[in-house]
Amino acid sequence: MIERLPSNRPPERFYRGGAQISSFRGEASDAAFExxxxxxSTTTIFGEQGLGLTRLADGRLLRDAVTADPGYWLGSDxxxxxxxxxxxxxxxxxxxxxxxxxxxxxDAFAAEHLGHRxxxxxxxxxxxxxxxxxxLARSVGDEELAAVVEAQDVDALLGLxxxxxxxxxxxxxxxxxxLHAIGEGVLLLELQQPEDLSILLEWRDFAxxxxxxxHLGLGFGVALTAVDRTALPREALGGLVRPSPPSGSAFPSGADAFFRLERRPVDGPARLDPGFAVLVVSDGPVTLSGREASRGSTWLVPAGEGSIDLDGTGELLVARPPAP
Incomplete structure (x- = not known):
C-alpha cells in the first residue's frame, strides 16, 4: 500500500537550516542544524552505515524491502x-x-575512484x-582553481x-x-542520483x-579533476534554469536520464499512473486512494500498487526514477 513518510532529518549537519522544512510539513521541530x-531513501550519508535510510512503518528499512522484492517496489521493467x-x-x-x-x-569518476555505482x-x-x-562564468585552469581552494578565498570562488x-x-x-551553491533562505525539493558524494571547494565558515x-578521501589533487573547469556561457543557463510548466514534466530534458519530476495539479477525481514514486504534496489537502494528504506530507508509492486515485484541490510533485 502507499505509505505516508515521517520526516527523516539527519541531525547536526554542517550547515544551518530546518525551520522552513518544519513549517512546510507542519512539524514542531526547531533544530537549527537539520x-x-x-x-x-535507500542511501546513507557518506561514510555512515545507516544514517539517512528510510524506515517503513512495519520496521523494515526501505532498502531491505526493495532488495527482497524489486519487482513489486520498482516495477518489472x-x-x-x-x-x-x-x-x-x-x-x-x-x-x-x-x-x-x-x-x-x-558516474565514471565515482566508479573508478570510489567504487560507487x-x-x-x-x-x-x-x-x-x-x-x-x-x-563557471569563465574557464579556470587547474592551478588557479587549486590555489583559490587552498587560500579559501570565498569572494574569488563566488566570483567565478x-x-x-x-x-x-x-x-x-x-x-x-x-560548481554550484544554494543561497541562504532557499527551500527546495531536490532529486538526485542515490549517492552522497560532494567535493567541497569552500569550508571556511562552516562546521x-x-x-x-x-575531497572524499581522495586528496584534492584527484578530487578536483571531477570538477568541470570550462565556462558555462550565460546564454546557456536557460538550458539548466527555467520556470517549470504548470503541469507535466518539470525538469529540463537533460535530467530525464537520471530522474523525473512531474507537477500534477489536482482538481477533482483523477488517477496517477502506476509506477514507483515519491510524492510531495505542495498544495492541499488532497486525497490519495481515499487517504487525506495534507500540504507538506510525503508519500511512498510502490509500483505494485497500480494506479492511485486522486481527489481534492491541490498539487502533487511526483518524483520517479528514470524510465527503464
Whole structure:
C-alpha cells in the first residue's frame, strides 16, 4: 500500500537550516542544524552505515524491502534493467545559510575512484525563492582553481560563478561536475542520483574540516579533476534554469536520464499512473486512494500498487526514477 513518510532529518549537519522544512510539513521541530529531509531513501550519508535510510512503518528499512522484492517496489521493467537499484534520492533542503561552493562527480569518476555505482546529478524544484550560484562564468585552469581552494578565498570562488535569482516553481538542473551553491533562505525539493558524494571547494565558515573531509578521501589533487573547469556561457543557463510548466514534466530534458519530476495539479477525481514514486504534496489537502494528504506530507508509492486515485484541490510533485 502507499505509505505516508515521517520526516527523516539527519541531525547536526554542517550547515544551518530546518525551520522552513518544519513549517512546510507542519512539524514542531526547531533544530537549527537539520536542513535536509531524506525522503524514501535507500542511501546513507557518506561514510555512515545507516544514517539517512528510510524506515517503513512495519520496521523494515526501505532498502531491505526493495532488495527482497524489486519487482513489486520498482516495477518489472525497472527490475529487469537495474535490479533493486532505486536510482533516486529525494530531499527537502532548507538553506538556513548559503551552502559552500561544491561539485559532484559523474558516474565514471565515482566508479573508478570510489567504487560507487553512481555519481551525483541533481535537480531542484524551488519552493521558496532566493539566489543560487551555478556554473563557471569563465574557464579556470587547474592551478588557479587549486590555489583559490587552498587560500579559501570565498569572494574569488563566488566570483567565478554565475549568480541567478530563482522563484517558486523554477527548476534548476545541476549536471555532475558543475560548481554550484544554494543561497541562504532557499527551500527546495531536490532529486538526485542515490549517492552522497560532494567535493567541497569552500569550508571556511562552516562546521566542518574541509581539509580532511572535502575531497572524499581522495586528496584534492584527484578530487578536483571531477570538477568541470570550462565556462558555462550565460546564454546557456536557460538550458539548466527555467520556470517549470504548470503541469507535466518539470525538469529540463537533460535530467530525464537520471530522474523525473512531474507537477500534477489536482482538481477533482483523477488517477496517477502506476509506477514507483515519491510524492510531495505542495498544495492541499488532497486525497490519495481515499487517504487525506495534507500540504507538506510525503508519500511512498510502490509500483505494485497500480494506479492511485486522486481527489481534492491541490498539487502533487511526483518524483520517479528514470524510465527503464
Amino acid at each position: 536542513p535536509e529531509d531524506w525522503i524514501g 525497472h527490475a529487469a534493467r537495474w535490479g533493486a537499484d532505486v536510482r533516486l534520492l529525494v530531499k527537502l533542503l532548507d538553506a538556513g545559510q548559503r551552502l559552500p561552493v561544491h561539485a559532484h562527480p559523474d 553512481h555519481g551525483k546529478a541533481e535537480a531542484w524544484y524551488i519552493l521558496t525563492g532566493g539566489t543560487v550560484h551555478l556554473g 560563478l554565475h549568480q541567478v535569482d530563482v522563484a517558486p516553481g523554477d527548476v534548476v538542473f545541476v549536471p555532475p561536475g558543475v 566542518l574540516d574541509g581539509l580532511a573531509d572535502g
